[in-house]
Structures are given as C-alpha cells and as structure tokens.
Amino acid sequence: MSLLKVTDLKVSYGGIEALKGISFEVPKGQIVTLIGANGAGKSTTLRAIMGLVPLKSGGITFDGREITSLDTSRVVAEGIVLVPEGRRVFPNLTVLENLRVGAYLRRDTEEIENSLRYVYERFPRLEERSWQMAGTLSGGEQQMLAVGRALMARPKLLMMDEPSLGLAPLVVRDIFGIIKRLLEEGMTILLIEQNANAALRAADYGYVMETGRITLEGTGEELLKNQRVRDAYLGQARKKR
Amino acid sequence: MNGFERLFPYLLAGVSVGGQYALIAIGYTMVYGILRLINFAHGDIFTVAGFFMVYMSATMPLVVSIPLTIILTVLLGFTVERVAYKPLREAPRMSIMISAIGVSYLLQNLMWYVTGGLAKQYPVLPWLSNSVTILSATTKIVTIVTPLLTVALVLLLLQLINHTKTGMAMRAVSRDFETAKLMGIKIDRVISISFIIGSFLAAAGSLLYFTNYPTVTPTVGAMPGLKAFVAAVFGGIGSIPGAVVGAFLIGISENLIKAFGYSTFSDAFTFALLIVILLVRPTGLFGEKTIDKV
Ligand SMILES: Nc1ncnc2c1ncn2[C@@H]1O[C@H](COP(=O)(O)OP(=O)(O)OP(=O)(O)O)[C@@H](O)[C@H]1O
Ligand SMILES: [Mg+2]
Numbered sequence: 001m002s003l004l005k006v007t008d009l010k011v012s013y014g015g016i017e018a019l020k021g022i023s024f025e026v027p028k029g030q031i032v033t034l035i036g037a038n039g040a041g042k043s044t045t046l047r048a049i050m051g052l053v054p055l056k057s058g059g060i061t062f063d064g065r066e067i068t069s070l071d072t073s074r075v076v077a078e079g080i081v082l083v084p085e086g087r088r089v090f091p092n093l094t095v096l097e098n099l100r101v102g103a104y105l106r107r108d109t110e111e112i113e114n115s116l117r118y119v120y121e122r123f124p125r126l127e128e129r130s131w132q133m134a135g136t137l138s139g140g141e142q143q144m145l146a147v148g149r150a151l152m153a154r155p156k157l158l159m160m161d162e163p164s165l166g167l168a169p170l171v172v173r174d175i176f177g178i179i180k181r182l183l184e185e186g187m188t189i190l191l192i193e194q195n196a197n198a199a200l201r202a203a204d205y206g207y208v209m210e211t212g213r214i215t216l217e218g219t220g221e222e223l224l225k226n227q228r229v230r231d232a233y234l235g236q237a238r239k240k241r
Numbered sequence: 242m243n244g245f246e247r248l249f250p251y252l253l254a255g256v257s258v259g260g261q262y263a264l265i266a267i268g269y270t271m272v273y274g275i276l277r278l279i280n281f282a283h284g285d286i287f288t289v290a291g292f293f294m295v296y297m298s299a300t301m302p303l304v305v306s307i308p309l310t311i312i313l314t315v316l317l318g319f320t321v322e323r324v325a326y327k328p329l330r331e332a333p334r335m336s337i338m339i340s341a342i343g344v345s346y347l348l349q350n351l352m353w354y355v356t357g358g359l360a361k362q363y364p365v366l367p368w369l370s371n372s373v374t375i376l377s378a379t380t381k382i383v384t385i386v387t388p389l390l391t392v393a394l395v396l397l398l399l400q401l402i403n404h405t406k407t408g409m410a411m412r413a414v415s416r417d418f419e420t421a422k423l424m425g426i427k428i429d430r431v432i433s434i435s436f437i438i439g440s441f442l443a444a445a446g447s448l449l450y451f452t453n454y455p456t457v458t459p460t461v462g463a464m465p466g467l468k469a470f471v472a473a474v475f476g477g478i479g480s481i482p483g484a485v486v487g488a489f490l491i492g493i494s495e496n497l498i499k500a501f502g503y504s505t506f507s508d509a510f511t512f513a514l515l516i517v518i519l520l521v522r523p524t525g526l527f528g529e530k531t532i533d534k535v
Contacts, residue, residue, distance in 0.1 A: 052419060076425035088420040090413050101413050104406070105425035153425070 003028040003157055003188050004049070004080075009058035011041075011048050018044045020212040021058070026157065031179065031189040033199040033220070035233055036209030042192045043085050045209075046159050050082050051075050063156065077105050079156035083163060085192075087146040091135025095126055098134050098145055102152030112152070119148040122178065140171035147178060158182065159190045164198070176202055196233035200224045208233075250378040251500035252493060257384040259492025260391035264446030265469035266476070266484035267398070268318075268439025274479040275415045275435050277334060281341040282321055284466020285348035286440055290314040290447035291363065291457040292352060298364035306364075311444040318440025319433055327429060352459035360456035369452050387449045388489075394442060395485050402481070411435060415479075464508065468495075471515045477528025486526065 004026040011019040018041045026032045034042050047053045049060055051072040060068045062078055070078070081102075089098050099119060103112045120127035123144045129137065134145055143163055150158060160179075164172040176198055179189060193199035200206050203220035208229060216228065223229050265287050272280045293313045297306035325344045329337040369383040402408035414421040414431045421428055450465060451457055469484075472491050476483025491514070495507040518525060 050423060052422065071427075072422040073425045073427050076423065082423050084420060084423060088417060088423075090416050090420065092412055092416050093409065097409055097412075100406075101409055101424050101426075104410065149424075 001028055002026065003063055004190065005061045006045075006049070007059045007061075009045065009048060009060070010056040011044055011053055012056050013053075017056075018212055019048065022209070022212070022214045024207050024214060024217070026188060026190050027204075028188050029183070029186055030204040031183055031191060031202060033191045033193060033203040033206045034209055035193060035196040035199055035206060035223075035229075037232070038194075039211070040209040041212045042209055043161055046082055046161055046190070046192065049075070049080065049159070073105065076153060079154075081150040081153045081155035081158055083146045083150045083158070083160040085161035086165070087139075087142045089134040089137070089142050089145050089149065091133065093134055094131050095134055095137070095145060096130040098149050099126070099130075099152050102149035103154075105153065111154075115152050115154060119151055122151075122181070123148050140167050140174070143167060143171070143175065147175075151182075155187075157188045157190065159192075161192045162194055163191075164193065164195050172198065196229070197224075200229075246377060248497070248500050249376055250380065251496040253375075253378055253380055253384055255493035255496030256489065257387045257492070258450075258496065259489035260387040261446045261450045262465060262469045262472050262492055263391050263395065263485045263488035264442045264449070265466060266472040266488045267395070267481055268443050269470050269473040270476070270478055270481055270484040271435045271439050273473070274481075275411065275432055276326070276337070278326065278337055278341060279470075279478075280439075281338075282325075282344040282348060283318075283439065283443065284462055284470065285345050285352075286314060286318055286321070287443045287447050287450075287466055287469075288457070288459065288462025289317060289348055289352065290444045291451045291462060292356065292361065293444075294448065294451065295361045295363060295457055303364070303366065307366075307448065310448070311441060314444035314447070315437050315440045318436045318443070322433060322436040327432075349459055356459060358459065360458045363451045363454060363457050366448070366452050369449075381453070383449055383452050390445070390449070391485070394445065395481070398438065398442075399481065407431075407434065468511050471511050474515060475518050475525055477525030480525070480527040483525055483527030 002025040007023050008021045009019050009023070010017065010021050022045065024032070034045065036042055044053065048055055051070050055069055058068070059066070062080060065078065067075055067078055090101065093101065099116060103115060106112055125141055126145060126148055129141070134142065137145060147163065163175050167175065172195065179191070179202060183189065191199055191203065200220045200223050206218065206220050206223045207214045208216040208223065216223070216226065218226065265283070268283045269280060272278055272283070290310060293310040294306060297309050301309070321344050325340045326337055329340055369381065369386060371382050372379055373382050373385065375385070402411060410421065410426045410431050411434065413424065414426060414428050418428055454461070468491055469488060472487035473484040475491065476485070476487030491511055494510060498507045498510055
C-alpha cells in the first residue's frame, strides 16, 4: 500500500516551470529515492509536499488522506517530516533545544522523553554535546542533529534532501547505516541524493528526474544496471558546487 | 552639598527615563530580531497609547481605563502587523519597510485628526504621582517604580524567551522561517506574539512616561520613540539585553549632561551617539555579527 502518492504535480517559480507534472509513490515501510542532476527539481518536489511552495496543479495523498496544499504545520502533524537540504539546524539553539523543537507539535510529554532517549541512543555524540550551541557542531554532527530533530517528530514518512552532501565518506557511511536501521524499524523513507550510487544501492525503488520530469523509474537494482543511468549519474563521484 | 548629593536626583531621573526607553526599545528590537524590520510605527503606537489613556480615563475610572489602554494598545500592535506587514511576508524587505513608514504616518495623522492638534490633558495617576524623598532628593513615586518594574518585566520576558516552548519557537523563527515551519511552528502566530509583547511593553512605558507630563500631543511621543530606537541600535538591534542596557545608558547620560549644565545638548548627545555607533560598531554593544537572513 502506498503511504505517499503524488499525482501530476506541477510547480512554477514566477512563470518558469520547475516541475512539469510528476507522479510517484512511496510504499509503506520502503525506501524510495529520487535522483537527478542539479536543478532537476528534486528539492522542489519535497518542498511542494511540505507545503512550502504553492502548487500549480496536481494532488498529494498521504496515508489515504488528501494533503494537497495543506499548511506546512498541518503536513507535519499528518506525519511527514523533511530533513532539509543543507541541514539547517538552528545555530542559536542548543543541541537539546534543536531536538525539542523537532517535537514541537507533540503533546505527549512523557513520550517525548522516550524519543529523546531513542535519538541519543542512535547518536551518542549528540548526547555528549547536548548543551552545545548547534552552530558550533561539525558538519557531520549537524547532519546527525538534523536527522535526530526530524525523528523527534515521530514521523510516518521521513524525507531527506541530500543528507550526505559535503560529508566525509566515513560520515556518509554512518548516515546510510542510520537509514538502514530506520528501515529495519519500519520507517518509510523518501531520499534524495546526488550520491546516486549509494542511494540506489539502499533503495527499494527509484525515480530519475530530469528538468522537472520523471524520465525513468525502476527498482534500485534495475536502475543501477541501466546504461543511461550509469552514464549520466554513476560516472565518477559527481561533485556538487 | 557634596558632588554625589548634587548628582543623585539626576541619576534617579536618568534611571527612570532609561526604564521608559527600555520598555519601548524592546518592541523595536524584538520585531527586528524576528522580521529584520525596523517597525517605524512602534513609536507612534507608544503615543497612541497615551491618547487611549486620555480618552478612556475621561469617562472611566482608572482601574478600568488602565487595563483597557493596555488591551487596546496590544490590539493596535497586533492589527498593524496583520494588516500592514503580514501580506508582505514574501515581498522584498524594502516593501515592508515602506509599509511601516506608511503606518507611522497614518497613525500620526489619525492622532491629529482626532485631537485637532490640541494638547490633551493626561490623567493624574494617584499613587504614582505622589512625592517621595530618598537620600534628600524629592521625586515622584513613578521615578522609583519605573526602573523596578522595567527590570521585573525584562526578567520575565527573558524567562519566557529562554525557558519556554513559545520562546524556543521565537528563537527558531528569528533565525530561519522556513525550517521553523518544517518543525510545525506557525510562524504567523509567533510573529503576532512578538508584536503583542512589544505593544504591551510600549503601553506600560507610555503609562509611566506620560504620568510625568501634564498633557499629550501627537508629536510628544516622537522623541522618546526615537531615543528608544537609538537605544536598541546602541545595544545591538535584535538583542533584548542590549536594548535594555542601551536604554538605561542613554537615560542616565542624558540626565548627567543636564546635571553639568548642558541641557541644550542632551538630545543631541543621543543622536551623536547613534552616528558614532553606526560608524564604529554598527552591530552595537551586544549585536551579533551581521548575519543577514538567507
Ligand atoms: N525559490 C526559487 N525561485 C525561483 N526558482 C527556483 C527556486 N527554487 C528553485 N528554483 C529553480 O527550480 C529548479 C529546480 O530546483 P531544485 O532546487 O528543486 O533542484 P534540485 O533538483 O534540488 O537541484 P540540486 O541537486 O542542485 O539541489 C531550478 O532550476 C532552480 O533554479
Ligand atoms: Mg536540491
């Protein structure tokens, strides 16, 4: 059963169409990845789902409910959380406050403490630094914090926008390790990656985006073998910016 | 009479007027901290609060007119944000700045229109206007109450901002609107709260300030409003402790200048200070290094 279903989504920024009608699904308990070159519209897709950019047309259903054009805070309340591109931790808040702000909409005070313990178990580094201002963390630690902060909302669907961007290979491996564990625990994940190789290896299913359209789809394995994908995205490690 | 005894009444007056500036300055600095907007209308809201009090107290007893003045002022601040600033959330910052200037003129003109430009008698607040003598200096009780009340309100506000969930949301919004939204925070609500707090403090400041004067006119609020703004810049706009320290420093300096016989220069001092700050240390005493919003 599909947890998230996106149908013919169109978004334009001041007349320029960034999404020209894309459709895809994320089945419950699985990991789906969107890959594509810079500017293909991957971040825009996630931002549109979160209600951060207005839709021109199209529909989004989540867990059987219509969430098209809902306010961002309503989307979060429905159970979708985004780890944004570039981490975006709150530098002026402590690590602990960043985590607590992740649970902003929750009212179950005691359960929040459990979630905090859960996050600290998975990221012991964060616990050691819980009183440190998030702005002073290293890039890798900030990414851990961004993921931990998202988990504090206890999402049904976790969306991650290039979590490995700018991180050392060892840290990237950590991130993918965390993704794997979350899946084992039953999480549903929508992952965007420049690192197409790692993403497709991890993914149950993948979509390839090119300038606002989905041009190819298939299981992770199929896409890894596909010649077009290999030429375009699996050359040598593509550096961004 | 020794030097201290001569200066003491001036110090007292300085601390008091500093407290009044502080109550106004917090509104400037909070709104700047969240919206990166200099709310030009804030000083006018302070003056309008004076007129609310004039008109309310004319027909109602003080126990009613004082809370009503505060409520109306808060409502005014809230409405200004909703009507004039909220629709411009996505617009370039210059547009909202111009909108703020527009609101400022609108309020000023409304005050002229309603009062006909005549000075209106400000009510005498019984207990606050009584005289007390401390250390051989005679002054009104309000002079003593103002700094104490200011400090109490500031401590309360800092408690709210640093130790409550709402405060945490305010700090998050002040840094990054979009990510705050991704946490489920309703940023419009948070922004409204900051206008409500700012207007509430301006109303309190207005009561304490105008008690010292017999009348209110549409222009008398301009000077304290401007000085509070300078205090906020001096302290580092965006920083609440900075605004408070800046306000007290300006209040005290002004009055010491008067004590030494240079009354004519006391206003000029404040603005000279503004120029020096902007040249030497634009981020102010406690200001963060210019982190422009992305
Ligand atoms: N706020 C905006 N205003 C105008 N155009 C935008 C805006 N955001 C994105 N775009 C444009 O929309 C297109 C898609 O951008 P998007 O950020 O979704 O790409 P992406 O696939 O995430 O790329 P990257 O891999 O570089 O992150 C790009 O051409 C971009 O320039
Ligand atoms: Mg992107």
